[in-house]
Amino acid sequence: MNEVIIKIVNPSATAIERNIEVQGVKKLAATGLLTVLKGNNLTDINSFNEPNVVAPVESVIKVKGKQIAFTTAPYSMSVIKVKI
Numbered sequence: 001m002n003e004v005i006i007k008i009v010n011p012s013a014t015a016i017e018r019n020i021e022v023q024g025v026k027k028l029a030a031t032g033l034l035t036v037l038k039g040n041n042l043t044d045i046n047s048f049n050e051p052n053v054v055a056p057v058e059s060v061i062k063v064k065g066k067q068i069a070f071t072t073a074p075y076s077m078s079v080i081k082v083k084i
Contacts, residue, residue, distance in 0.1 A: 002084040004028065010072035011042065020068045022082070029083040032068065034061040038076035 004025065010016055022028060039054045046053050061070055063082055072078055 004082050006080040008078045010076050013074050016072045022066045025084050028063050032061045032080050032082035034059050035079045038073045
């Protein structure tokens with residue numbers, strides 16, 4: 001499967017706007033898959049009583065040409081997958 005995978009970590013308490021330009025490819029699909037794993041603070045953990053405190057959330061992200069613009073959530077790790 002031909003795709004670009006981008007991983008971004010935001011360890012801060014503030015959301016950060018990102019604009020990524022993908023180079024070295026001729027064309028990207030118009031949409032991609034964004035998976036975000038985040039908590040409300042850096043010490044959040046899952047437990048048997050609360051198994052989904054930190055859980056992945058998937059959504060569709062728009063791609064314009066070779067540009068991907070999005071906002072990273074505080075205390076999060078984001079993975080973007082876009083087909084070539």
